[in-house]
Amino acid sequence: MKHEHFLDVNELSVEFQTRNGIVKALEKVSIHVDKGEVLGIVGESGSGKSVTAYTIIGLLDRAGLVTNGKTAFDGMLLSGAKEALLSDLRGREISMIFQNPRAALNPIRSVGKQIEDVLLRHVQASRYNVRKKAIDMLDQVKIVDSKRRYWSYPFELSGGMCQRVMIAIALACNPRLLIADEPTTGLDVTTQKATMDLIQELTRNRNMSVILITHDLGMASAYCDRLVVMQKGKIVESAPVVKIFSEPQHSYTKKLIAASPGPKSQLADLIDTTDEMSEADIEQLDKPMQQFSQKKSATPNILEVSNLVKEFTVRDSSRFRLPWSGKISSHQTFRAVDDISFSLKRGESLGLVGESGCGKSTTSSILTRLLDPTSGDVIFDGENITSYSSVQFAQIPQRAKIQMVFQDPTDSLNPRYTAKDTISEPLKQLLFIKKREALNERVIKLAKMVGLPENLLTRFPHQLSGGQKARVGIARAIAVEPLLLILDEPTSALDVSVQAVVLQLLNKLKRDLGMSYIFVSHDLNVVRLLCERVMVMNRGKIVETGMADDVLRNPQKDYTRNLVSSIPHFEPGKKVA
Amino acid sequence: MSENLVTVVSFSLFLFIVFLGLFGEFLAPYDPLATAASNTLRPPSWTHPFGTDNLGRDVLSRVIVATRLDLSIALSAVALSFVIGSALGSVAGFWGGWWDRIIGRFSDTIMAFPLFVLAMGIVAALGNTVENIVYATAIINLPFYIRVSRAETSVRREAGYVAAARLCGISEIRILATQVFPNTLPPMMVQISLNMGWAILNAAGLSFIGLGVRAPDAEWGIMVAEGATYIVSGEWWLALFPGAALMIAVFCFNLLGDGLRDLVDPQRRT
Structure with a gap:
C-alpha cells in the first residue's frame, strides 16, 4: 500500500x-x-x-x-x-x-x-x-x-x-x-x-x-x-x-x-504577454496629441496644495435629539485630511500611499473637486480652484483638465452604456463634440491608444473582462486630454497579469501625452513602478515624502518602515523553516 | 425569452388581453348592452357560451367588452403613479436630506390609511366618475413607487459612474435623469407589473361597491357585484365568468414581472 x-x-x-x-x-x-x-x-x-x-x-x-x-x-x-x-x-x-x-x-x-x-x-x-x-x-x-x-x-x-x-x-x-x-x-x-x-x-x-x-x-x-x-x-x-x-x-x-511586482522589479520586467492585447496594437498610434506639451506656461508646478483640511461632522448617535432643540453647539468633527501641503511638477507622477482611512481618497476627491475642502488652497495650473465650489467648478473649462481613473472598473461604468457611449460622454460634455462622425473618430482613436480592440466598443460592461473595463475607464479619463490624472487604486481589482499590462499602459500614456499623475494606492511596490516620488499618509497627515526608491529602501519613519516590511514577497534564502 | 416557459405563457396571455381590449367590441358576438326580456338568466349554451344575465344580455360579450375599460383604468393609473412616484422617489433617494424627509413622510401618510378605504374616500369626495377611479388608484399606489425608486436610487448615487459623470461636468439633475434613473428601471418594471394586477383589482373592487363605473356599462367588478345576488338562486355564471376574467388578468400581470425585468435589464441583452 x-x-x-x-x-x-x-x-x-x-x-x-x-x-x-x-x-x-x-x-x-x-x-x-x-x-x-x-x-x-x-x-x-x-x-x-x-x-x-x-x-x-x-x-x-x-x-x-x-x-x-x-x-x-x-x-x-x-x-x-x-x-x-x-x-x-x-x-x-x-x-x-x-x-x-x-x-x-x-x-x-x-x-x-x-x-x-x-x-x-x-x-x-x-x-x-x-x-x-x-x-x-x-x-x-x-x-x-x-x-x-x-x-x-x-x-x-x-x-x-x-x-x-x-x-x-x-x-x-x-x-x-x-x-x-x-x-x-x-x-x-x-x-x-x-x-x-x-x-x-x-x-x-x-x-x-x-x-x-x-x-x-x-x-x-x-x-x-x-x-x-x-x-x-x-x-x-x-x-x-x-x-x-x-x-x-x-x-x-x-x-x-x-x-x-517585488521590491526590486522594474516596470519593464513585468513582461506583457497577455492574451487579450499585444503590445503591437498599443504601439501603433499615430502622433499623440501634443497640444499641451507645447504650451508649457511659466509655472513649473502643475499643482500646489497648501494647508488642505477636510473635516467631517460626526453625528452623535448616542443622544436622542428633539427636532426643535436646535443644533448642538459642540458638534464633533473628524479631520479626514489634516493640514497637508505638497506640489506636483508637470509630467511628474506622485504616489499617494497609505492604509484605509488615511485620507488618501478624500484628498483625491478634493483634488478632482468632487468634494469641497474645509480650508486650504489647491492651485492648479496657476489658478486657485478651491475658490469655486464643486458645483461651480463643473461649469468651467478647467473641469476637463483634471480627470480620474476609478478603483473598481465594474462599478465605475454605467451598466446601460456601451464602451463607446462611456468614452464619448466626456467628449460630448466637455469638448462639445456633437457630430457623430467626429465623435466616432475620436473614440476609435482613444480605443487604439488604450489598446481596446475596436469591435469591443459596442459592448456593455458586463460583456467585457476586468482588464478591458479598466481600459474603457482609462480611455474615458484621457478623452479630454487632462493635464492631471488621478488614479485611485486603478489596479487593485485586477489580477496581477492584467495589472502588469495596465501599469505599462499608464506609463506609456504618461510618456506620450505628458500628463501628471497622482497615483493613489495601498501597495508601495506598485506605486514605485509608476511614480518618481511618493507621499505616505497616515490619519490625514503626510508622514513621509521622498523619491520612491529611497522611501521604499530606506524608510525614515516608523510608520513607513512598518508599512514596507509588511509587504510579503519572495526573497531567496530568507525562507523561514 | 423562449427559454422561460412562464415568461412565454404570461406574455402571450398579456398580448391576448391587450388584443381583447383593443378589438373587443368587434369580437363580441352580441351587443353588450342589448337586453332581451324573453332570454333572461339562461345558463351557458352554444348560442351563449357564458349564458345570459337578468336582463338577457350576453355575458360573454360583456366580459370581452369590459376588458378595455378595466385595462385602461389600470394602465392609466399605473402610468400616473409610476411617473409621479418614480420622480419623487428618485429625488428623495438622490438628494436625501429634507427632500427625503418630506417625500418619505408624505408616502408614510398615504400608507397609514387602509388603502382601499382611502380610494373609496377619494372617489366619494371627487365624484363618482371613471377618471376619479384612475386618480384614486394612482394615489394609493404612489408610496410603493416612491419606496422602490428611492431605495434603488440611493444605492446607486455613490456609484463610480456617477462620480465619473460629475467629472464630465454633467449637472446633478442630468446625472439623475441619464445615469441613475435608467438603472433603476429593471426593479421598477417588476413593481409596475405587479401593480397592474392590483390596479385592476382595485378598480373592480371600487365598481363592486358601486363607485366609479355606472350600471349599464360592462365592467368586471360591477358584473360580479350584480351577479353575486343570483349565486344563491343557482345562476352562478353571472358572477363566475367576469370573476374568472379578473383573476386571469391579475395572474397574468403578476407572472409578467420577471419577464419584463429581463427585458429592460442590459445584462440580459446581447
Whole structure:
C-alpha cells in the first residue's frame, strides 16, 4: 500500500450548469496535504482555487457537479459521503476561513455567541463552560479586552478584528485541517501581516495542516511550504515554494511570478504577454496629441496644495435629539485630511500611499473637486480652484483638465452604456463634440491608444473582462486630454497579469501625452513602478515624502518602515523553516 | 425569452388581453348592452357560451367588452403613479436630506390609511366618475413607487459612474435623469407589473361597491357585484365568468414581472 496523505484529492473534476451550457470548473485536479504542512493554491480569478476548497469540504454550489475524482481525508472517503457526516466534520476536523469576514459573520449575533455556536454544535463544550472557552478563544486570537468583546457585534469591529473572530471560530474545535480562502483580501498590509502571522502561529502550535488560497504570490511564498499553481481549472505546476520561485517550470508560473511586482522589479520586467492585447496594437498610434506639451506656461508646478483640511461632522448617535432643540453647539468633527501641503511638477507622477482611512481618497476627491475642502488652497495650473465650489467648478473649462481613473472598473461604468457611449460622454460634455462622425473618430482613436480592440466598443460592461473595463475607464479619463490624472487604486481589482499590462499602459500614456499623475494606492511596490516620488499618509497627515526608491529602501519613519516590511514577497534564502 | 416557459405563457396571455381590449367590441358576438326580456338568466349554451344575465344580455360579450375599460383604468393609473412616484422617489433617494424627509413622510401618510378605504374616500369626495377611479388608484399606489425608486436610487448615487459623470461636468439633475434613473428601471418594471394586477383589482373592487363605473356599462367588478345576488338562486355564471376574467388578468400581470425585468435589464441583452 502506498503512503497515505493526510488529505488526498485525486483527479477531481467539477462542472457547473449555467445558462450558457456546461462550464468545466475543475479538470482532473489532484492535490495532497500532509500533516502540519501548509499548501498554497495560487492562481488568478476564475482559475478554480475556491471551487477546489469548496468541493473538499462539500459546500459546492447546487449548480456544481462532481463528475470525477475522489477526496480522502485521513483515510476517510469524503466524496459521496452523507451530508450528516460532512457537517459533523466541518468545523471539528476541517475548518474554513472565508474571504470576507464581515459577510461570513452573522451581523445580528454577538461574536462570542457565534464562537459558542460552533463549540456547542460539535459538543466541545457544555453549557456551563462554553462562555469561558469562547473568551479563551478570543484571547488566543489576540483580541484585547476579550470579556467585553465577547458581546460585540461584527459591525463594531474592524475588518482585521472580524477576521480574527473568524479564525477563532475556525479553530475553536481544534480542527486538523484549515482552509483559508483569501483570508486577507480587503485588509491593509499591516493588518494582513498580523492576521497571517497569527494564523501561522496558531496552526503551527497545533500541528495543523493548512490550505492557503491566494492570488498573491508574495504572501504564498512567505507562509507556505509547497505551492500549487492553477490556471483555468487545471494544475499547471506543483512544487516546494523555493523551487517554484527559483526555477519555475511552466510558462504560466513564470508569467505570474514576473507580473507580481517585488521590491526590486522594474516596470519593464513585468513582461506583457497577455492574451487579450499585444503590445503591437498599443504601439501603433499615430502622433499623440501634443497640444499641451507645447504650451508649457511659466509655472513649473502643475499643482500646489497648501494647508488642505477636510473635516467631517460626526453625528452623535448616542443622544436622542428633539427636532426643535436646535443644533448642538459642540458638534464633533473628524479631520479626514489634516493640514497637508505638497506640489506636483508637470509630467511628474506622485504616489499617494497609505492604509484605509488615511485620507488618501478624500484628498483625491478634493483634488478632482468632487468634494469641497474645509480650508486650504489647491492651485492648479496657476489658478486657485478651491475658490469655486464643486458645483461651480463643473461649469468651467478647467473641469476637463483634471480627470480620474476609478478603483473598481465594474462599478465605475454605467451598466446601460456601451464602451463607446462611456468614452464619448466626456467628449460630448466637455469638448462639445456633437457630430457623430467626429465623435466616432475620436473614440476609435482613444480605443487604439488604450489598446481596446475596436469591435469591443459596442459592448456593455458586463460583456467585457476586468482588464478591458479598466481600459474603457482609462480611455474615458484621457478623452479630454487632462493635464492631471488621478488614479485611485486603478489596479487593485485586477489580477496581477492584467495589472502588469495596465501599469505599462499608464506609463506609456504618461510618456506620450505628458500628463501628471497622482497615483493613489495601498501597495508601495506598485506605486514605485509608476511614480518618481511618493507621499505616505497616515490619519490625514503626510508622514513621509521622498523619491520612491529611497522611501521604499530606506524608510525614515516608523510608520513607513512598518508599512514596507509588511509587504510579503519572495526573497531567496530568507525562507523561514 | 423562449427559454422561460412562464415568461412565454404570461406574455402571450398579456398580448391576448391587450388584443381583447383593443378589438373587443368587434369580437363580441352580441351587443353588450342589448337586453332581451324573453332570454333572461339562461345558463351557458352554444348560442351563449357564458349564458345570459337578468336582463338577457350576453355575458360573454360583456366580459370581452369590459376588458378595455378595466385595462385602461389600470394602465392609466399605473402610468400616473409610476411617473409621479418614480420622480419623487428618485429625488428623495438622490438628494436625501429634507427632500427625503418630506417625500418619505408624505408616502408614510398615504400608507397609514387602509388603502382601499382611502380610494373609496377619494372617489366619494371627487365624484363618482371613471377618471376619479384612475386618480384614486394612482394615489394609493404612489408610496410603493416612491419606496422602490428611492431605495434603488440611493444605492446607486455613490456609484463610480456617477462620480465619473460629475467629472464630465454633467449637472446633478442630468446625472439623475441619464445615469441613475435608467438603472433603476429593471426593479421598477417588476413593481409596475405587479401593480397592474392590483390596479385592476382595485378598480373592480371600487365598481363592486358601486363607485366609479355606472350600471349599464360592462365592467368586471360591477358584473360580479350584480351577479353575486343570483349565486344563491343557482345562476352562478353571472358572477363566475367576469370573476374568472379578473383573476386571469391579475395572474397574468403578476407572472409578467420577471419577464419584463429581463427585458429592460442590459445584462440580459446581447
